[in-house]
Structure formats: structure tokens, C-alpha cells
Amino acid sequence: MNTLLEIKDLNVSFQGNETETVTAVSCLSFSIREKETLALVGETGCGKSVVAHAIMRLLPPESRVKGRIEFGSKNLLELSEKEMAKLRGKEISIIFQNPSLALNPVYSIGHQLAEPLRIHGQEMGWKEKGEKKEKGKKKEKLERKMGNTNLSKVARALKRVGFSNPREYMGYYPSWCSGGMNQRFLIAASTMLDPFLLIADEPSKGLDRDRVSELENELKGLKEKSETALLLISHDLGFVRRLADRVAVMYAGEIVEIADPSSLFEKPLHPYTRGLLDSLPERGFVPIPGSSPSLSSPPAGCRFHPRCPIKEKRCMQERPELKESNGRAVRCFLCP
Numbered sequence: 513m514n515t516l517l518e519i520k521d522l523n524v525s526f527q528g529n530e531t532e533t534v535t536a537v538s539c540l541s542f543s544i545r546e547k548e549t550l551a552l553v554g555e556t557g558c559g560k561s562v563v564a565h566a567i568m569r570l571l572p573p574e575s576r577v578k579g580r581i582e583f584g585s586k587n588l589l590e591l592s593e594k595e596m597a598k599l600r601g602k603e604i605s606i607i608f609q610n611p612s613l614a615l616n617p618v619y620s621i622g623h624q625l626a627e628p629l630r631i632h633g634q635e636m637g638w639k640e641k642g643e644k645k646e647k648g649k650k651k652e653k654l655e656r657k658m659g660n661t662n663l664s665k666v667a668r669a670l671k672r673v674g675f676s677n678p679r680e681y682m683g684y685y686p687s688w689c690s691g692g693m694n695q696r697f698l699i700a701a702s703t704m705l706d707p708f709l710l711i712a713d714e715p716s717k718g719l720d721r722d723r724v725s726e727l728e729n730e731l732k733g734l735k736e737k738s739e740t741a742l743l744l745i746s747h748d749l750g751f752v753r754r755l756a757d758r759v760a761v762m763y764a765g766e767i768v769e770i771a772d773p774s775s776l777f778e779k780p781l782h783p784y785t786r787g788l789l790d791s792l793p794e795r796g797f798v799p800i801p802g803s804s805p806s807l808s809s810p811p812a813g814c815r816f817h818p819r820c821p822i823k824e825k826r827c828m829q830e831r832p833e834l835k836e837s838n839g840r841a842v843r844c845f846l847c848p
């Protein structure tokens with residue numbers, strides 16, 4: 513499979529007060545292949561969302577970003593805001609963490625789902641395109657509400673995420689709907705224009721078990737029915753295992769291991785990955801001792817050394833590289 517997006521040596525830092533700089537992401541490199549689902553996992557605060565926002569170029573102005581994010585022939589970090597706006601939602605799309613915050617409570621679902629079409633100039637009302645005019649007051653009302661946008665495109669997107677009577681839901685408002693329904697609306701909105709890459713940042717967070725399994729089916733369906741690649745950020749390792757083609761493990765702003773899910777879950781190499789899996793309830797709930805380091809003054813050498821059960825003297829002085837072999841990659845002096 514061809515590479516769709518390649519991140520090379522990405523560094524993201526935030527200037528705190530005068531003396532403190534938080535380096536949220538350090539020398540981070542990985543790629544996503546066409547149609548691939550790559551999962552990004554790791555403890556809270558390790559930099560997963562910062563990576564997602566760097567790809568979307570949605571980091572706040574006080575951030576400093578270095579490196580390359582190659583998407584086709586372009587380095588996203590060098591594009592103008594205007595060029596980036598053309599890409600967002602159309603070629604690369606994101607589902608943000610909290611569906612109720614991502615949707616605007618004062619606009620109908622139909623209006624909000626049509627947003628990507630309006631932004632990217634694909635507003636093709638049935639009148640303009642000469643589509644067969646549907647009769648009935650309900651249709652006209654919807655047309656007015658949605659700014660004469662192509663209803664059938666929105667309806668198709670809603671059908672794709674399991675709404676068999678989409679026109680009814682177009683007139684709904686987010687507060688009328690459950691968290692699971694709003695999550696599906698967001699998936700429909702973010703895949704409306706068939707992006708090459710969809711980033712889903714903690715899409716299952718806050719959903720109950722039934723909704724998580726619905727979401728899993730939506731994302732599986734998306735993988736099967738579309739060409740879209742997925743960058744899946746999640747704390748839910750079961751969810752990740754069932755959906756991902758490859759998993760990248762982050763620790764304190766760095767990637768420490770990349771492998772396919774069965775190798776990673778059956779034979780984790782990096783001591784941090786092993787610790788992360790051992791802390792799962794089904795594997796005995798054994799927590800990793802200590803806590804994540806401060807990103808304003810990370811430990812010298814291997815960032816995991818203060819918590820590593822097998823560290824050696826060298827680990828405290830030298831920084832291990834991410835080394836690739838046999839289709840997986842690991843950042844540890846003592847791993848094969």
C-alpha cells in the first residue's frame with residue numbers, strides 16, 4: 513500500500529511562562545498508508561491530540577512546530593492558511609473528542625452536516641442542478657433550513673451511518689439526540705466529502721458499552737465501504753485491537769513502539785507497552801510504577817528509564833532511537 517501521510521521529525525512545543533517550555537511532541541516520525549487504520553495509544557498527556565491538531569494545523573498560535581508532515585506532494589506545515597482550509601474537511605477530516613461540544617446546539621443536524629459542502633463550494637441545490645424537484649412542504653422547509661444545500665448528499669451520508677429515514681433527522685437539533693446519535697452525525701459530517709484521511713480523537717470516550725459497539729460498527733463499515741484511511745486515537749485498547757491495522761504507542765511525546773495489533777498485544781517488546789497491557793483489568797490490573805515525566809523537563813537518556821524495571825546505566829545517559837526490524841519498530845536499547 514502507498515504512503516498517504518508521512519510525519520518526519522515532528523517537534524511541537526508550547527511556551528509556558530518565561531522559563532518553561534513544554535515539549536509535547538519530540539522527534540516524532542510515522543506514516544499512514546492509504547486505507548490503513550493506524551491507532552495512536554498512550555497515557556493521558558503523552559501528546560496524542562497535539563499530533564492530531566498538528567496534522568490539521570489547528571494548534572494554537574503560541575505553539576512552535578518543526579518537522580515535516582507530508583501529504584501527497586505537500587508539506588502541510590508549509591501551506592498557507594488558505595491552502596490548508598481547502599484541505600480540511602475535504603481531504604483530511606477530524607472527529608473531535610466530545611460530540612456534544614463539536615456540534616452547535618442552535619443549528620439543525622441537516623444544516624451542520626451540510627457545512628463541509630458549503631465550505632468547499634459543493635452547494636448544489638436541487639434547483640441549481642436540475643434534480644427532480646421533490647414535492648411537499650417538509651422538503652421545502654428543510655431546503656430553507658439548510659440553505660438550499662444538496663439534501664440528497666446529506667441524506668446519503670446519514671444513511672451510511674445507519675439512519676434509515678435520514679430526512680427526518682435533518683430537522684433535529686443535537687440536544688434532541690443521544691450521545692451515540694450525535695457521534696454518528698459527526699462521523700457523517702466528517703466523511704461527507706470522502707476524505708483521504710479521517711482522524712478520530714477518542715471517538716469512544718464517554719459512550720456506554722452499546723454505543724461503543726455501534727461506533728465500532730460504523731468505523732468498520734467506513735473501512736469496508738470507503739477509501740478513507742483512519743488515524744484512531746484511543747485509550748480503549750480493546751477497541752484499538754479490533755479496528756487497527758497497526759498500533760503506534762506513545763510515551764512522553766515520543767513513539768516507543770509500532771506493530772500490528774496481534775504482535776503488539778501478544779508479544780509487546782517495549783517495557784512501557786508491556787506495562788500498559790499489564791495495567792488492563794483482564795491482565796491483572798498491575799499499574800506501571802511512578803508517573804509520566806514532566807514534558808518541560810523530561811528525564812535524560814531514555815524517557816521511560818525512571819519507571820523501567822529493566823533499565824541499565826546506559827539508559828540514563830543515552831537516548832534510544834526508534835529502530836525498525838521485521839515490520840515493527842521499537843525504541844529501546846534492550847529490545848531485539
Ligand SMILES: Nc1ncnc2c1ncn2[C@@H]1O[C@H](COP(=O)(O)OP(=O)(O)OP(=O)(O)O)[C@@H](O)[C@H]1O
Pocket residue numbers: 526534536554555556557558559560561562563572807
Ligand atoms: N495549548 C497548550 N499549551 C500548553 N501545553 C499544552 C497545550 N496543548 C497541549 N499541551 C500539553 O501537551 C501535552 C500533550 O497534550 P495532549 O492533549 O496531546 O495529550 P493527550 O495524549 O491527547 O492526552 P489525553 O489522552 O488526555 O487526551 C500535555 O502535557 C498538555 O498539557
Ligand code: SF4
Pocket residue numbers: 782783784814815816817820821822823824827832843844845846847
Ligand atoms: S532503553 Fe532502557 S530504560 Fe528505556 S525502555 Fe529500554 S531498557 Fe528501559
Ligand SMILES: [Mg+2]
Pocket residue numbers: 560561562713
Ligand atoms: Mg487527547
